[in-house]
Structures are given as structure tokens and as C-alpha cells.
Amino acid sequence: MCTLEQRGRVFVLTLTGDGEHRLGIPLMASIRSALSSVAAQAAQDGPGAALVTVAEGRFFSNGLDIGWVGTSRARLTELIDALRPVAADLLALPMPTVAAVTGHASAGGFLLALCHDYRVMRADRGVLYMSEVDLGFPLPPYFMALLRAKITAAQALRDVVLRGARIRAPQAKEMGIVDVVCPGAPETVAEPLKLAEQLAARKWDGAVYSAIRISMFPDACMSVGIVQGSDEDKARNFGSRL
Numbered sequence: 001m002c003t004l005e006q007r008g009r010v011f012v013l014t015l016t017g018d019g020e021h022r023l024g025i026p027l028m029a030s031i032r033s034a035l036s037s038v039a040a041q042a043a044q045d046g047p048g049a050a051l052v053t054v055a056e057g058r059f060f061s062n063g064l065d066i067g068w069v070g071t072s073r074a075r076l077t078e079l080i081d082a083l084r085p086v087a088a089d090l091l092a093l094p095m096p097t098v099a100a101v102t103g104h105a106s107a108g109g110f111l112l113a114l115c116h117d118y119r120v121m122r123a124d125r126g127v128l129y130m131s132e133v134d135l136g137f138p139l140p141p142y143f144m145a146l147l148r149a150k151i152t153a154a155q156a157l158r159d160v161v162l163r164g165a166r167i168r169a170p171q172a173k174e175m176g177i178v179d180v181v182c183p184g185a186p187e188t189v190a191e192p193l194k195l196a197e198q199l200a201a202r203k204w205d206g207a208v209y210s211a212i213r214i215s216m217f218p219d220a221c222m223s224v225g226i227v228q229g230s231d232e233d234k235a236r237n238f239g240s241r242l
Helices: 025-045 073-092 108-114 141-150 154-161 169-174 185-200 206-216 218-223 231-241
Strands: 002-007 010-015 050-055 059-061 097-101 104-106 118-122 180-182
Touching: 002 025, 010 025, 010 185, 025 073, 025 206, 050 059, 050 185, 059 097, 059 108, 073 108, 073 141, 073 206, 073 218, 097 108, 097 185, 104 108, 108 141, 118 169, 118 185, 141 154, 141 218, 169 180, 180 185, 206 218
Parallel strands: 010 050, 050 097, 059 104, 097 118, 118 180
Antiparallel strands: 002 010
């Protein structure tokens, strides 16, 4: 499902295997378990940490496990509900986060990448694609809240959600969706690690970093169940949900 490795002050979460990394219940539970371990270890180590999420194979994540859903509306609802706390865990994680988008990121997989603070994408393969309009699925409210928070240009947001645009890395950078474009897979892994090391070296207080992030995106955070309270409450929010 996924592995977690600590390289100095940088945690590397890898979605393993050469499949599509469809977000089913087992994979999402595995991601949440890894993020819980990251938060606990970072709290023990003290200030200064960062997370990189990367995937093996051609896909970063091709979205929810629609094959498991079949025609069951109840199963689809179960997966949508299960992705919500994964998003919350990333948005409340007490450290900078970087997504290494080494392949296609569609629907829920696109959302997973957006939940990180920074996105690095390879130029030679992969698209960002919010497929719901093509598949005839309405966007869940928390999807829309996160999309609005992370894609701030109105035309870019329109093309993502209403046009179902398949966005390659150079265009994604122009639209402000990704921060760095790399020529291939090796660079798309190396660059996020370099960035994460630089961010971790700042030795920011994790609780403060988390509280500031939550304050940046209040509607998105509220949509995934992160309660808006006092600054102290916000800083403790992630730890209280472990």
C-alpha cells in the first residue's frame, strides 16, 4: 500500500507498486496510519520536519477505487467519506508538505496532491484531471472547498471543474497549481526532497505552522472537519485527532 521512511528531518511517504494507486479503504487507512506516525515522530524529535509524498509507477493516484464501487452508491459515499479525514490529516499536519506528482493525478488523486503545501510535477508524463464532470458525478462539497482554496485563479478553477481539462505540468504551473516542473521522474523525486530539506532546516514550530495553514484555508479546513477555534486550539487540533 504505502511505505514511510525518515531521511534525517524529512519523512518520505511512498505509494508503492506500479498500479494506479486507487484510493480504496485499505490504502487510505494506510496513508492515515503513516501520517499519524509522522506527526508522533516529529513531536518527539522537536522543531524542524517536512513530508514528501511520492508514488511509484505511472500514476500518482488515479482517484477513488471506482472498480470496488461498481454501481453501488453506498460504496461511493463510503469512499468519499473516507477520503475526507485523509485530507484533514494533511491540512493539519504540523510540518511543510510536498507532493511529488510523478504521474497521473485524477479526481481524488488530484485532490490528494492539492492537500500538500507544494506540488512538483514531471513534464514528460502525467496529467492533472478532475474527472467528475465527464463521469457525471457531482463534486462533494469538501472537494469544491479545497479546489477553491488551492486554485485561486477563476479561469483555472473553471477549466478544472467545469471543462474537465487534462492539465500537463507546464500548463499547471502557468495556472498556479504546481510550483515546480521537472523534466522526468528522477528529478521529480529529487527536487521535492531538496525542497523539503530546505523547509525542515528552518526548524519551524510544527503546531504554529499547522495553525497558520489552517488560518490560510478556513473554509477548506472546516469542510474536512478541522474545527476553527482559538489559535491554541488550532495548534493542538492535529494531535487531538490522532
